[in-house]
Amino acid sequence: MSMATATAQPVERENYLNKHYGVGSWLFTTDHKRIALLYLISITFFFFIGGFFALLIRLELLTPASDLVQADTYNKLFTMHGMVMVFFFLIPSIPAVLGNFLVPMMIGAKDLAFPRINLLSWYLYIIGGVMMLHCMLTGGVDTGWTFYTPFSTAFTNTKIVEAGLAIFVAGFSSILTGLNFVVTIHRMRAPGMTWSRLPLFIWAHYATSIIQILGTPVIAITIVLVAVERTLHLGIFDPKLGGDPLLFQHLFWFYSHPAVYIMILPSMGVVTEIIACFSRKRIFGYSFVAFSSIAIAVFGFLVWAHHMFVAGISVYAALVFSLLSYAVAVPSAVKVFNWTATLYKGSIHYDAPMLYAFGFIGLFTMGGLTGLFLAALGIDVHVTDTYFVVAHFHYIMVGGALMGYLGGMHFWWPKISGRLYPESWARLAALIVFLGFNLTFFPQFVLGYLGMPRRYADYSHMPEFQVLNVLSTAGATVLGVGYLLPMLYFLWSMRYGKPAPDNPWNAAGLEWKTPSPPTTFNFEEEPVVTWEAYNYEELDAPHKEEVPVVR
Amino acid sequence: MSDSTVVTLNHEEHRPELLHHFADEQQQRDSASLGMWIFLATEVMFFGGLFCAYLIYRRWYFGDFGAASKSINATLGATNTAVLICSSLTVVLAIWAAQTSRRALMIGTLVLTMVFGLAFLGIKGIEYKDKFEEHHVPGASFSFDHVPIPGHPDQYANPQHAQIFFSLYFIMTGLHALHMIIGLGIFAWLLIMAWKGRFTPEYYTPLEIGGLYWHFVDIVWIYLFPLLYLIDRHP
Numbered sequence: 001m002s003m004a005t006a007t008a009q010p011v012e013r014e015n016y017l018n019k020h021y022g023v024g025s026w027l028f029t030t031d032h033k034r035i036a037l038l039y040l041i042s043i044t045f046f047f048f049i050g051g052f053f054a055l056l057i058r059l060e061l062l063t064p065a066s067d068l069v070q071a072d073t074y075n076k077l078f079t080m081h082g083m084v085m086v087f088f089f090l091i092p093s094i095p096a097v098l099g100n101f102l103v104p105m106m107i108g109a110k111d112l113a114f115p116r117i118n119l120l121s122w123y124l125y126i127i128g129g130v131m132m133l134h135c136m137l138t139g140g141v142d143t144g145w146t147f148y149t150p151f152s153t154a155f156t157n158t159k160i161v162e163a164g165l166a167i168f169v170a171g172f173s174s175i176l177t178g179l180n181f182v183v184t185i186h187r188m189r190a191p192g193m194t195w196s197r198l199p200l201f202i203w204a205h206y207a208t209s210i211i212q213i214l215g216t217p218v219i220a221i222t223i224v225l226v227a228v229e230r231t232l233h234l235g236i237f238d239p240k241l242g243g244d245p246l247l248f249q250h251l252f253w254f255y256s257h258p259a260v261y262i263m264i265l266p267s268m269g270v271v272t273e274i275i276a277c278f279s280r281k282r283i284f285g286y287s288f289v290a291f292s293s294i295a296i297a298v299f300g301f302l303v304w305a306h307h308m309f310v311a312g313i314s315v316y317a318a319l320v321f322s323l324l325s326y327a328v329a330v331p332s333a334v335k336v337f338n339w340t341a342t343l344y345k346g347s348i349h350y351d352a353p354m355l356y357a358f359g360f361i362g363l364f365t366m367g368g369l370t371g372l373f374l375a376a377l378g379i380d381v382h383v384t385d386t387y388f389v390v391a392h393f394h395y396i397m398v399g400g401a402l403m404g405y406l407g408g409m410h411f412w413w414p415k416i417s418g419r420l421y422p423e424s425w426a427r428l429a430a431l432i433v434f435l436g437f438n439l440t441f442f443p444q445f446v447l448g449y450l451g452m453p454r455r456y457a458d459y460s461h462m463p464e465f466q467v468l469n470v471l472s473t474a475g476a477t478v479l480g481v482g483y484l485l486p487m488l489y490f491l492w493s494m495r496y497g498k499p500a501p502d503n504p505w506n507a508a509g510l511e512w513k514t515p516s517p518p519t520t521f522n523f524e525e526e527p528v529v530t531w532e533a534y535n536y537e538e539l540d541a542p543h544k545e546e547v548p549v550v551r
Numbered sequence: 552m553s554d555s556t557v558v559t560l561n562h563e564e565h566r567p568e569l570l571h572h573f574a575d576e577q578q579q580r581d582s583a584s585l586g587m588w589i590f591l592a593t594e595v596m597f598f599g600g601l602f603c604a605y606l607i608y609r610r611w612y613f614g615d616f617g618a619a620s621k622s623i624n625a626t627l628g629a630t631n632t633a634v635l636i637c638s639s640l641t642v643v644l645a646i647w648a649a650q651t652s653r654r655a656l657m658i659g660t661l662v663l664t665m666v667f668g669l670a671f672l673g674i675k676g677i678e679y680k681d682k683f684e685e686h687h688v689p690g691a692s693f694s695f696d697h698v699p700i701p702g703h704p705d706q707y708a709n710p711q712h713a714q715i716f717f718s719l720y721f722i723m724t725g726l727h728a729l730h731m732i733i734g735l736g737i738f739a740w741l742l743i744m745a746w747k748g749r750f751t752p753e754y755y756t757p758l759e760i761g762g763l764y765w766h767f768v769d770i771v772w773i774y775l776f777p778l779l780y781l782i783d784r785h786p
Contacts, residue, residue: 217597
C-alpha cells in the first residue's frame, strides 16, 4: 500500500484543502470532504444562534418574574431555540459533517455515489437556513418547535408558513444525504470490505439514513398540510371544522420521534470508534452493536405516540406504545453494555476524544433511563410537559448527540485539518462541558419532578424553584465556555497546530491509511481489505512489519 | 453490490458517461438505479401521510365523502387512468428501443409519453375548472349545500366534512399533477438526449431511472383514482 508509506515529507503535499483555491472552488465543489467542511461552518453558525436563544431563556429564568422578556417573546425564544437546534444543527450535525467526510473514506471509496446531489443537499440546507433566519429576524414563531394544530393553523399570528417551508426545504437536504449514504454503502465499498468488516460508524449511519429516507417525507407532507390549512382556512386538523388535531400529532411524531435517533445513532457510531481505539481492543460483540443500530431505527418508527399519552389517545394504544418504547431500550442497552465490555481489560488512554466518549456513555445512560420513566404511563402523566421532559431530552440530544459530535470532531480533526489540537486544552474543555452540562440539566430533573412546567417565562407563584433555576443558568454559562473553547483552539490549530501524522492515534480503519489531510480522491489506488474491523490486537502486536496487514 | 475487483488502469478506455469516482459502468448503473428506488421509497412515505389522513376521514365521514366523491367526473378520471397506463407502456417501449438500437422508435415513444402526460394534465385541468365553477374548491366560496348522501336520499351531506374531502382531493391530485409536470421536464430532457444519440444499448441509465419515476407517478394515480372517484358508486 503506497499511501501508508508516503508520510513524513517536510513540504506540504497536495491535498483536498490546497488543491484548489478561491471561493468558487468551495461553492461548486463536489468533493465530499469539502462539502463536509461547508456543512461544518454552516451548522456551527446555527449552533451559536440556537445557543444565543438558549442563553436568553436561561437569563429570563434566573428570576421568577418575567422581567427580561415578556411572555410572548419568551414563547418565540424557546420555539426558535428548538427549531434551529433540531432542524439546523442536530439533524445535520454528525451525518452531514463527519459522515460526509468519513463514509467514503471508511469504505475505501473515492467519493459518495452522487457527489453533485451531495452539493445540492448543502444548498438546500442553506436555502432552508436563510429562510429560517429571515423568519426569525422578521418576527419568528411562537408555537413551540412542535407547531401543534389548531394553534398553529387557526390562532397564532406568527410566521408559521415561512418556518414550515424552511424546515421542508432543509428536510429534503436531510433526505438526500441519507439517500447518498445508503447507495454509497451498498455500491461503493472497496473489494474485501464486506458488511461484517464495516466500521460500526458506517452501520450507525446506514441506520440513520433509513430514518432520514422514510421519516422525513412524512413531516414534509405534514408541513404542506399545515401550510395549506393555515393559508386557505381549511379544516384538515381544526376540530371546529371537522378535522382531527390528533392526526397532526400522529403525523408530526411519526417523524419527530425517529428524528431523535437521527441525532443519537451517528453519535453512537462515533463513540464506538473512539472506545475501540482508546482501549486498543476489538469492539465487544461487533454484530450485536451493528444490528442494535438497525433495531433502534426499526423500533424507533413504532413508538411515536408516547409523546401523546395525555393527548387523548385510547388507553389500549397507549399501553402498546408504552411497551414498544420499553423495547427500544433493549438495543440501546446492548450498545452501552458492549462499550463497557470493550473497556474491560483494555489498555485505556484518556485522550480528549475518549473523555467525550466516557461523557457520552454516562449522559446517554441517564437520558435513556429517564426516558423509561417517561414511557411508563403513570409517571408520564405526572411529569408531562414539565422540566423533567426537558432535562430528559437534553441528556439525549445534548449530553448524547452533542458529546458524540465533539468527541468525533476531536478524534478526526487531525485527519480533517492535517493539524493537531492542543491536547491539554481539549481535555480541559471536555471536563468543562461535562460539568457544565450536568450543572445545567440535572437541576431540571428535580424541577420537573417537583412540578415546574416547561414553556413558562414566569414562575413567581413558585419562588421556591429559583435556587434550582439559578444553578441551571450558572451551568449553562459554564457549558457555553466549554463549547467556545474547542472552536477557538480548532481555529488556532489550523494556523499554529503541529502538522498531524497520517495516523496520530494508531487507529484502525481505512480513513487512517490516507494522508492527513487526504488527497482529493482519498486513495492513490483502490484499497483491498483483507482484515476485520478494529484489528487492534494486530496493530499493537510487537513489530512485525511496516503495515500490519495480512495480504 | 458489484464486487468487481477489476481495477481499470487504462483510464482513456472509459466511456465519457463514466464518472471519475466509479470503478466501472456496472457500478455506476447499479448506483443510479438504487438511488432512484430509494427516492421512490421517500415518495411513498410522502404520499403515505396523505393516504393516512384520507383513510381516517373517509372512515369517519363515509357518507359525506361518498356524496362529495359522486360530484367529481369519474368518466374523465377513468379516461386519465387509461391515458397514464398507455404512457407507461410507451416508456417501456422507449427503453426497449434503446436496448435494441431503434432510435426512431425511441424518439417516437418518448414523444408519445409526453403527449399522454400533457393530455392527462389537460383533462385534469377540465376537472379542476368544473369544480371551480361548482364552488367545490375549498375556501371562502366553498358551497356543498343540500347534496344527498348516496343510499340515504333523505340525508344531506355535511358541507364541512365534504370540504375535508375536497381539500384532500385537491392536495392529492395537485401533488400528483406536480409530479407529472416534473416528469414531463425529465422526459423533455431525455428526449433531447435521445435526439443527440446519447443512448446506446450499453448506456441508457437515464432512460431507465426516468422511467422508474414515471411508473411510480402512474402507480400513485392507480391508487388515487378508485379512492377519490369511486367511493360508494353503483351503476
